[in-house]
Amino acid sequence: MSANKQVLLANRPTGWVQESDFRIVETPVPQAGPGQVLVKVHWLSLDPYMRGRMSTGKSYAKPAEIGQPMVGGAVGEVIASAGGRFQVGDFVVGALGWQQYALSNGEGLLRIDPVRVPLSAYLGVAGMPGATAWTGLLEHCQPRAGETVVVSAASGAVGSVVGQLARMQGCRAVGIAGGQSKCDYAVRELGFDACVDYKAGRLYEDLQAACPDGIDCYFENVGGAVMDTVLRLLNPFSRMALCGLISDYNSTEPYGVTNIRSILVNRVKVQGFIVSDRMDIYMRAIQQLTGWVSQGRIRYRETVAEGLENAPRAFIGMLRGENLGKQLVRVA
Amino acid sequence: MSANKQVLLANRPTGWVQESDFRIVETPVPQAGPGQVLVKVHWLSLDPYMRGRMSTGKSYAKPAEIGQPMVGGAVGEVIASAGGRFQVGDFVVGALGWQQYALSNGEGLLRIDPVRVPLSAYLGVAGMPGATAWTGLLEHCQPRAGETVVVSAASGAVGSVVGQLARMQGCRAVGIAGGQSKCDYAVRELGFDACVDYKAGRLYEDLQAACPDGIDCYFENVGGAVMDTVLRLLNPFSRMALCGLISDYNSTEPYGVTNIRSILVNRVKVQGFIVSDRMDIYMRAIQQLTGWVSQGRIRYRETVAEGLENAPRAFIGMLRGENLGKQLVRVA
Numbered sequence: 001m002s003a004n005k006q007v008l009l010a011n012r013p014t015g016w017v018q019e020s021d022f023r024i025v026e027t028p029v030p031q032a033g034p035g036q037v038l039v040k041v042h043w044l045s046l047d048p049y050m051r052g053r054m055s056t057g058k059s060y061a062k063p064a065e066i067g068q069p070m071v072g073g074a075v076g077e078v079i080a081s082a083g084g085r086f087q088v089g090d091f092v093v094g095a096l097g098w099q100q101y102a103l104s105n106g107e108g109l110l111r112i113d114p115v116r117v118p119l120s121a122y123l124g125v126a127g128m129p130g131a132t133a134w135t136g137l138l139e140h141c142q143p144r145a146g147e148t149v150v151v152s153a154a155s156g157a158v159g160s161v162v163g164q165l166a167r168m169q170g171c172r173a174v175g176i177a178g179g180q181s182k183c184d185y186a187v188r189e190l191g192f193d194a195c196v197d198y199k200a201g202r203l204y205e206d207l208q209a210a211c212p213d214g215i216d217c218y219f220e221n222v223g224g225a226v227m228d229t230v231l232r233l234l235n236p237f238s239r240m241a242l243c244g245l246i247s248d249y250n251s252t253e254p255y256g257v258t259n260i261r262s263i264l265v266n267r268v269k270v271q272g273f274i275v276s277d278r279m280d281i282y283m284r285a286i287q288q289l290t291g292w293v294s295q296g297r298i299r300y301r302e303t304v305a306e307g308l309e310n311a312p313r314a315f316i317g318m319l320r321g322e323n324l325g326k327q328l329v330r331v332a
Numbered sequence: 333m334s335a336n337k338q339v340l341l342a343n344r345p346t347g348w349v350q351e352s353d354f355r356i357v358e359t360p361v362p363q364a365g366p367g368q369v370l371v372k373v374h375w376l377s378l379d380p381y382m383r384g385r386m387s388t389g390k391s392y393a394k395p396a397e398i399g400q401p402m403v404g405g406a407v408g409e410v411i412a413s414a415g416g417r418f419q420v421g422d423f424v425v426g427a428l429g430w431q432q433y434a435l436s437n438g439e440g441l442l443r444i445d446p447v448r449v450p451l452s453a454y455l456g457v458a459g460m461p462g463a464t465a466w467t468g469l470l471e472h473c474q475p476r477a478g479e480t481v482v483v484s485a486a487s488g489a490v491g492s493v494v495g496q497l498a499r500m501q502g503c504r505a506v507g508i509a510g511g512q513s514k515c516d517y518a519v520r521e522l523g524f525d526a527c528v529d530y531k532a533g534r535l536y537e538d539l540q541a542a543c544p545d546g547i548d549c550y551f552e553n554v555g556g557a558v559m560d561t562v563l564r565l566l567n568p569f570s571r572m573a574l575c576g577l578i579s580d581y582n583s584t585e586p587y588g589v590t591n592i593r594s595i596l597v598n599r600v601k602v603q604g605f606i607v608s609d610r611m612d613i614y615m616r617a618i619q620q621l622t623g624w625v626s627q628g629r630i631r632y633r634e635t636v637a638e639g640l641e642n643a644p645r646a647f648i649g650m651l652r653g654e655n656l657g658k659q660l661v662r663v664a
Contacts, residue, residue, distance in 0.1 A: 223592060
């Protein structure tokens with residue numbers, strides 16, 4: 001515990017993120033001041049939203065600061081406490097950043113049970129991505145039994161939960177993912193009814209075949225040409241939860257969506273949303289998801305990068321879709 | 333009453349409608365069979381949605397048939413009745429088509445009061461366009477006092493009511509229209525707080541100046557570049573009612589909307605809608621609007637083409653934005 005390795009934001013990227021946009025430093029481990037806790041980070045979460053924080057464009061959250069540790073959710077153990085709600089030995093999840101040791105005044109920090117589900121699950125299926133899936137599907141799409149639910153980035157941390165929740169609602173769950181192995185995972189391990197590989201180049205035809213009754217709910221994580229194609233297959237009175245546009249995050253020229261007419265003709269509701277707007281739903285979702293994971297009713301996979309110094313490379317790989325399931329960094 | 337002049341659909345246009353896509357014929361005036369009424373048409377309504385009915389592309393209603401009278405709402409007087417709910421002398425509004433005399437079995441026909449407001453108003457401000465404005469704004473956007481409401485095609489039959497309803501809700505009403513005279517009309521006669529001429533070529537800057545607090549509700553009639561620009565100015569948690577995409581109706585290549593990201597970042601709700609889906613709202617809206625029109629609380633203008641034979645030219649002019657307010661044809 002001599003030094004605190006940190007990954008700082010070095011540059012604001014335009015287009016694709018480079019490893020040189022980050023800088024790895026070692027600083028002294030800080031000490032907890034009054035009301036603070038010092039957390040030793042075990043797992044760092046890597047999520048697509050972080051790409052937005054690297055830029056200064058208008059977004060729903062403040063950008064990360066140049067020269068400061070990258071922002072990010074993490075799980076760790078309280079190793080020093082100077083008052084407040086947390087005690088040494090508590091396991092917590094919160095926005096601790098890309099570093100080995102983090103100070104916190106307790107704001108936004110949640111105590112977690114390391115026995116009920118594995119620690120890392122609180123960053124994925126039983127954490128923010130899981131709650132995102134829950135909110136977008138159950139609150140905004142409100143699927144009814146027998147309807148067809150389509151989700152893009154289906155094998156990812158959010159999409160994999162969307163499909164399983166859709167199945168629990170009695171829906172036909174159809175995924176869209178990049179590559180046959182991701183699709184096989186979605187169908188064979190997660191129980192999706194079908195999954196379409198958009199890289200095969202026949203997205204419209206394949207999706208039409210996978211959705212013989214059209215699409216009633218669409219959970220959108222990627223945007224771009226995938227969204228444009230899905231729009232053509234939406235049913236009357238369908239609902240689209242707009243959760244992410246990962247295909248746009250790294251492009252300097254955003255894709256032009258041509259099938260807006262489907263929203264009118266089919267009386268579609270499109271709802272952009274961010275999970276943190278609804279903390280009431282968040283806590284309820286996490287409770288339910290933790291229960292379902294502990295019962296084995298919801299399954300998940302993780303892709304783990306070893307060591308904080310590998311976080312930049314893993315993050316870039318995730319933006320390119322190289323991970324399967326939740327992308328994590330094992331920090332300790 | 334020797335002949336029934338009719339405007340038939342002759343061809344399905346691609347791109348801009350031509351007068352040659354219609355054919356004017358004279359047929360014998362039909363006789364009312366059992367349960368039917370014969371209606372002498374006084375006013376024919378011309379509306380942008382009719383462009384969709386001329387094509388076979390997927391839409392929310394069946395296309396018009398080649399060789400049959402064009403579909404359309406009209407107001408007229410019952411001149412023969414062979415049973416049913418209507419009597420000779422009743423004034424009615426319904427889908428009577430582009431013709432001088434129409435048979436009806438009474439389905440979808442509404443009796444109207446020719447004294448309370450002028451007959452033609454039942455095709456505009458106190459009819460389908462008025463109910464469309466009411467539904468999109470009050471049901472789907474739900475503006476709160478002090479919010480900014482923007483509507484495109486602001487001087488049209490729908491847009492002009494949207495702005496006046498927004499003012500009645502205590503909102504700032506901002507129009508978008510093509511040309512300074514339409515904008516002057518919206519502000520001086522209809523009471524809009526501001527109106528931006530998109531043809532002036534500075535839509536983003538002018539709209540930003542007209543909406544110093546951003547945009548909370550957007551009522552969309554035109555789509556295309558106008559929609560793409562408005563998206564950039566939406567506030568967090570804003571609502572967009574998608575009512576029409578008139579800029580796309582005549583183009584063979586639909587516009588690509590690039591600012592979808594705003595829907596995500598600002599957690600926007602976009603709701604496509606069609607007024608006829610909600611007849612419960614429709615009847616309530618018509619009742620309210622008729623009252624407000626009769627009290628002078630809602631104002632309107634009409635552009636009138638004289639004679640059914642001029643309906644095709646007037647329709648094409650309306651699609652090009654040559655009308656001010658509601659486009660009508662005086663048939664008798």
